[in-house]
Amino acid sequence: MLTTRVVLAAKPSVPHAEELRRRGQRVLMILPRSLAGQVEGHRDDVFFVSGWSAYDELRQLALRLSDQPVASVTSRKDVCQTAAAFLRGLLGVPGMSWEQSIVATDKLLQKNVLRQAGLNVAACAPVRTLAGVPAAAAATGWPLVIKLRSGANMVGTTWVESEDHLRELAAGGAFTTRTVAAGMEAAGFDRALDEASGGLLIESALDVEVEYHCEVLRWKGTEVYALPARYCAPLLRAQHVGSVMLPLVTEEAGNVVGLARKAADALQLSTGFAHVEIMRTREGRWWLGELGLRPGGGGVCTLVGLQHPGVDVHGLQADLAMSIPPEVHLSPDRPPVAWVGSLAPRGVIVDITPCEVILRYPGVIAAEPALAVGDEAFGPMGTANYAGHVFAAGATAEEAASRAAAAASAWQFRTLAAPDLSLRH
Template sequence: MHIVLSTYRSSLEDALVDRGQNVLAIVPTAILEQRTTQAGARYQVRSVKSWDDSGQLARIAGDLRAQSVASVDTTDEQCLRAAALLRSMLHVDGQSRIQALRATDKAVMKDALNRAGLPIARHQRIAAVADAAPAARDLGWPLVIKPRRGFGTLGTSVISSHAELGKLLSTGAFNGLNIPNGLQASGMHLAMDAIPGGLLVEEFIDASAEYHVEVLRWRGEEVYAIPGRYPAPLLGTDTFGAVLLPPGTEHDELIALARAAADALDLETGFAHVEVLRARDDSLLIGEIGLRPGGSQVPRLLELQHGIDVPAVAADLATGQRPSVTLASSPGTIAWAAAVTPRGRITAMTPAEDILTLPGVIAATSDLTLGQLAGGALGSVALGTHVYARGATAELAERNAVAALRAWHITVAPR
């Protein structure tokens, strides 16, 4: 049996079942009914109220000890620690608890990167949002405050001054997030001071660009290391996406830094998603590293550009096989762009068919339907429309994707 911990995607479960494997999915209790219906008779589904509920995880492990468990896997960052705990209880090989902690606790992660001599932003642990003010005496304003176990920029804020911090505290800006039910098992819906794992405050890096590098290793051997660039630094933008970078100077220095970050977290087998900032003085700093595939539509971008099937690769890892990856060469460069839909009920939307006629566009998909209630901005998690475009260069591909995205008009009636 393969145990898969997952929140909002069933791609790994589906890939394993398609190979004839016996699968048990563990999902948040809030979406148990939905995921059970989705699974049908293909695989079993159990649930936990919180990914940090060690007692409930221990009960599940106790129920499974009499069965032959081949692997415990996840591709979701918020599930990494729970998956590692289950592995230790069931004596199954894979990512260890200390590796999972380093990959999900930003303070522990940055300690590991710092010990390896890698460039990172100055930072401090804090117990409460109000503690950011004394931390600013060392770090300066503006500063960034975030949950140590956060993901998708949820709960992350850039605060410009002591006065702004006071205003945000007085207006209840840190009293909790309205997030989808399936994400509440992470604790990210709680008030900032109550989120499990505590908080981190760090100096704000005025970045001219932000990058990501997708890494896959198998028993110490690098299968691929593929760098990309976001359309804009993630903090403060309303346009998300990525373009994969062709070989060159920038390409090589990003890969070198990502390899060093993966080494710092002792990655031998599995995925890494490394985020890198370029400061205004042209220096590079590691923002974060996650030991999981890139999120949102990054797997789709890898498939379009290089023919990489990320769920199939994850299934290879789960079944103990060397990932079968041959990097295809697609003409030109492909970029992905996505936008957050304003809050409200959707009353009008440009058809995806119209977007497909625009220059360079090769695919256009939407998570939205007319009449649906859109939740508005939610970090890089809640996105509405996605465009994929090709160009002769990375810059042209990105320009085509962003231009097509801007042409995708959505009208909402305020809630």
């Protein structure tokens, strides 16, 4: 009987699932029910759930699969990880445990674990609703950052200067319901902040000068790679979200990698990926933000492959699903590569600057559109909803980042703005 690989995803097509199919594996996709209209015909290789906390539905799926040889359950999204771990436990499949998935996705529990490991993390406090923020601010001070306790992609993350500012934001609708792309409601991203199923977290707002991420891959306790990158600007202040890979031999890179390794150790990562967020404040102190036990999102996977040709993150995730030891050959002497995400205003896309135009900008080596004419764009929302990604190389990290940002700014996605949508699909 053909081995089954189960993949939980927020959209019908994900690269590592396609790679598993290319290798001849039987793949069962688990998708949010709102995506049913995007899956053609009757498919026996797709199972729909009402949301990622629909554990009764997942239990029924496990019963259906009990007589099949399920060898792996994977996902590359934070919002799917507890559901994947739950299903993994029911099926007796190796991989991230339920307990580990909770710490990986609950920001309060994770910060407690990181703090206990001796890492600097911002002071924080849980709140059930926004009404609890002023009292909880006694533990964090003002300004502070409000975020979903079990969120992702910075959805709902908001910088708040004072109690008066909090009231102004609330009166202006900053915390109300959102219109989101199909599939995102499965994680509750369409809800008002006060309706977040996992509650909220507030943190001290650090005076961040530089923000970093580090991409980590391990196999049975051995590091395959730890690749440091610097965001183009601190994420809460960035006009364009993107990052540039750092040379591996600098002191800056060494600090980032060292902290990322300690964070991955704290979350007991033995086999798998970690995307670690790190900050340096203006006073020169280093802080751990948070980490996800999955590959980086946005343009990060492509960025890694362009910086280190031959390193295919999606292929490596397929390797792990098939219990194949990952083989990686890094190219440490190549010029730095950067990526920047392009956004489209809310509405239905009616015109896009051709990729060929963007590729003619200095240093640009790739441009990946995520949306096409006729698709609906939902506007900026955290670090999600990219319309496309631009990649550029330069003699220095600063030059690469500047080139990517210039090309991304020139990449225009023209839309019919709501409420005049006539092309809604």
